[in-house]
Amino acid sequence: MTKTCQQHEGHAFAQKQPSCSPRPGFQTLITLLLFLFFFPFVHATAEDDAGDSDKKHDSYSQGVKRGERLFYGLVEGKFEGNACADCHNTMEIDTFNWNPNAWEIAHKYKERSIEEFTRAVMNPTGRTMSEVHESFSLNEAEVALVKEFLDHFEEQGLTKRKPVINKILLFLLLGVLLTWIVIEVVFLKKVKRKWILGVLFSGALGWQVILLLDAGISLGRQENYEPDQPIKFSHMVHVTDNQIDCKYCHHTVGQSKSAGFPEVDLCMNCHIIVRDGTHSGMHEISKVVSAHENNESIEWIRVHNLQDHVFFSHAQHVEVVGIDCQTCHGPVEEMHRVRQVSDLSMGWCINCHRDTEVQFFDNAFYEKYEELHRAMKSGEISRVTAEQVGGAECSKCHY
Numbered sequence: 001m002t003k004t005c006q007q008h009e010g011h012a013f014a015q016k017q018p019s020c021s022p023r024p025g026f027q028t029l030i031t032l033l034l035f036l037f038f039f040p041f042v043h044a045t046a047e048d049d050a051g052d053s054d055k056k057h058d059s060y061s062q063g064v065k066r067g068e069r070l071f072y073g074l075v076e077g078k079f080e081g082n083a084c085a086d087c088h089n090t091m092e093i094d095t096f097n098w099n100p101n102a103w104e105i106a107h108k109y110k111e112r113s114i115e116e117f118t119r120a121v122m123n124p125t126g127r128t129m130s131e132v133h134e135s136f137s138l139n140e141a142e143v144a145l146v147k148e149f150l151d152h153f154e155e156q157g158l159t160k161r162k163p164v165i166n167k168i169l170l171f172l173l174l175g176v177l178l179t180w181i182v183i184e185v186v187f188l189k190k191v192k193r194k195w196i197l198g199v200l201f202s203g204a205l206g207w208q209v210i211l212l213l214d215a216g217i218s219l220g221r222q223e224n225y226e227p228d229q230p231i232k233f234s235h236m237v238h239v240t241d242n243q244i245d246c247k248y249c250h251h252t253v254g255q256s257k258s259a260g261f262p263e264v265d266l267c268m269n270c271h272i273i274v275r276d277g278t279h280s281g282m283h284e285i286s287k288v289v290s291a292h293e294n295n296e297s298i299e300w301i302r303v304h305n306l307q308d309h310v311f312f313s314h315a316q317h318v319e320v321v322g323i324d325c326q327t328c329h330g331p332v333e334e335m336h337r338v339r340q341v342s343d344l345s346m347g348w349c350i351n352c353h354r355d356t357e358v359q360f361f362d363n364a365f366y367e368k369y370e371e372l373h374r375a376m377k378s379g380e381i382s383r384v385t386a387e388q389v390g391g392a393e394c395s396k397c398h399y
C-alpha cells in the first residue's frame, strides 16, 4: 500500500488515484477521535433509565410489583396529593430533601411488624406527620403491599446516579491517541495530510496538560462540597430560628486548634424535650434520641478538610484576631446543609494574611516585633498586616 503511493508521488494526478488518497476508513477514524474528545461531556443521567428498570422488575413477585405501583402513585384514586415516592425519594439526589428517603423508611421498618408500619403510615403521632400523611385512602391490604415492596427495596438500595465518565478515562484515551499519532508519523506513514496529525497532536497534548494542571491544583480541594449528613442537622433551624450561639455547640473554638463537633449529650440538653421538628417531624430527631440511648456517637461527615501538612488554628483566628466565622465559612446560619464556600487553598490563606491588618498595639502577642513598633511610631508604615508578623512564613503553616 505505502509503496504504491510513493511510486505515484510527483505524478500530476497522484492525488486522484484511489490508492493514494487516505484509506476510506480515515475520515471515520478522525470523526471517531473527535467524538472521543467531546464524549466525556455527554453526561448520562439516571432518569434515562426507565427502560432498564422495567426489565429488572420481571423478577419481582406480584405483590412487590403492586406495592411499587402504589408507592409511586400509579393506582387511580389512592392519593389526593403527593404519592409516597414524591416525598420519600427512591433515587439518589443531590438536592436537600427534608423527608426521609425510601431506603431509610424501608430499613427502619424491615424487621418491624406490619402493625407498626401501618400505624406509622395511617395513624401518625407526630405533628408534622399527621399533615403529610393525611391525603391517602389505602386499606390494610394495600399498606401490606407497600411494605412488601419496601422490604424488597431495602435490599436493592437507592437507585444510583450513573457515574459521569471520569477524567482519568479521558486522559488515557488522549494517551492512546498520542501514541497512535507517534507510531503513524514514525512507522506507518499512511496519513498524507500531516497537518491533521499536527492539529490532533497539539490538541491532545494540550488537553492532557490542562487535565494534569487541574488535577494537580485541586488535589484534595473541594470548594462547594456539600455532603449529606447522617442526621439532617440544620444550622438555619438552630442558629437563625432558635438563636443558638455558634460557640454553644462548637465550644472548643476559642481555646484550641479545632472547632470540633458537639457530642450527642449536648444535643440532648434540648432534645430530651424537643422531639418533633417543623421540617422533618420525628424522624430525624429520633436518630439523636436513639444514638443517646444506645450510647453511640454520630458519625458526622467532615466538610472542611485541610491536608495533613498544613497547620491551622481556630483559637488564633477567632480569639486572638477576632475574625468572624462567616468570613471563612460563609453564611452558615442560612444553610440547612453545610457547604464549603472557601477553597482553602494556600493562596486563600496568604491573600488574607497580606490584606488583614492586625491589632498591633496593646497586644502582648506582638510585643516582640520591636522593629515594626519603631517603624509605626516614626510613621514609616501606617499599619501592620498578618504577613508582616510572620503570616507568610512557610514554617508557620507547614509542619
Ligand code: HEC
Pocket (backbone or CB within 6 Å): 229, 233, 234, 235, 238, 239, 244, 245, 246, 247, 248, 249, 250, 261, 262, 300, 301, 302, 303, 304, 305, 325, 326, 329, 332, 333, 337, 338
Ligand atoms: C446546635 C448546635 C450547633 C450550633 C449552634 C452551630 N453548629 Fe455548626 N455544626 C453543628 C453540627 C452538629 C455540625 C456537623 C453536621 C453538619 O455539618 O451540619 C456542624 C458543622 C459545622 C461546620 C462544618 C464543619 C465541617 O467542616 O464538617 C461549620 C463550618 C459550622 N458548623 C459552623 C458553625 C457556625 C459558623 C455557627 C454559628 C453561626 C454554628 N456552626 C452553630 C452544630 C452546631
Ligand code: HEC
Pocket (backbone or CB within 6 Å): 231, 232, 233, 234, 237, 238, 242, 244, 249, 262, 263, 264, 266, 267, 268, 269, 270, 271, 274, 276, 277, 278, 279, 280, 281, 284, 285, 288
Ligand atoms: C439549645 C437547644 C438545642 C440544641 C443544643 C440542639 N437542638 Fe436541635 N432543635 C432545637 C429546636 C428548638 C428545634 C426546632 C424544633 C421545631 O422545629 O419546632 C430543633 C430541631 C432539630 C431538628 C429538626 C429540624 C426540623 O425542623 O425538622 C433536628 C434534626 C435537630 N434539632 C438535631 C439536633 C442535633 C443533632 C443536635 C446536636 C448536635 C441538636 N439538634 C442540638 C434545639 C436544640
Ligand code: HEC
Pocket (backbone or CB within 6 Å): 071, 082, 083, 084, 085, 086, 087, 088, 098, 099, 100, 105, 108, 109, 117, 120, 121, 126, 127, 128, 129, 132, 133, 136, 138, 146, 279, 280, 281, 282, 283, 284, 286
Ligand atoms: C407529603 C410528603 C409525604 C408523603 C406523600 C408520604 N410521606 Fe411518609 N413521611 C413523610 C415525612 C415528612 C415523614 C417523617 C415524619 C415524622 O417522622 O414525623 C414520613 C414518615 C414516614 C414513615 C415513618 C418513618 C419513621 O421514622 O418512623 C413511614 C413508614 C412512611 N412515611 C411511609 C410512607 C408511605 C408508605 C407513603 C405513601 C403511602 C408516604 N409515607 C407518603 C412525608 C411523606
Ligand code: HEC
Pocket (backbone or CB within 6 Å): 246, 247, 250, 253, 257, 258, 259, 260, 261, 304, 305, 306, 307, 312, 314, 317, 318, 323, 324, 325, 326, 327, 328, 329, 344
Ligand atoms: C480564618 C478562617 C476561619 C475562621 C475565622 C473560622 N474557621 Fe472554622 N475552619 C477553617 C478551616 C481552614 C477549617 C478546616 C480545618 C482543618 O481541616 O484542619 C475549619 C474547620 C471548621 C470546623 C470543622 C471541625 C474542625 O474543627 O476542624 C468547624 C466545626 C468550624 N470550622 C467551625 C467554625 C466556627 C464555629 C467558627 C467561628 C467561631 C469558625 N469555624 C471560624 C477556617 C476558619
Ligand code: HEC
Pocket (backbone or CB within 6 Å): 306, 310, 311, 312, 313, 316, 317, 321, 323, 327, 328, 344, 345, 348, 349, 350, 352, 353, 356, 357, 358, 385, 386, 387, 389, 390, 391, 396, 397
Ligand atoms: C480572613 C483572613 C484570614 C484567613 C482566610 C486565614 N488567616 Fe491565618 N491569620 C489571619 C490573621 C489576621 C492572623 C494574625 C497574624 C498573626 O498573629 O500572626 C493570622 C495568623 C495565622 C497564623 C499564626 C501566625 C503566627 O505568627 O503565629 C497561622 C499559622 C495562620 N494564620 C494560618 C492560616 C492558614 C493555614 C490559613 C488557611 C487555611 C489561614 N491562616 C487563613 C487571617 C487569616
Ligand code: HEC
Pocket (backbone or CB within 6 Å): 216, 217, 218, 219, 220, 221, 306, 307, 310, 344, 345, 346, 349, 350, 353, 391, 392, 393, 394, 395, 396, 397, 398
Ligand atoms: C498562611 C498559610 C501558608 C503559608 C504561609 C504557606 N503555605 Fe503552603 N499551603 C498552605 C495550604 C492551606 C496548602 C494546601 C493547599 C491545598 O490544599 O490546595 C498549602 C500547600 C502547599 C504545598 C503543596 C501544594 C498542594 O497543592 O498541596 C506546598 C509545596 C507548599 N504549600 C509550600 C509552601 C512554601 C514553600 C511556603 C513558604 C514560601 C508556604 N507553602 C507557605 C498554607 C500556607
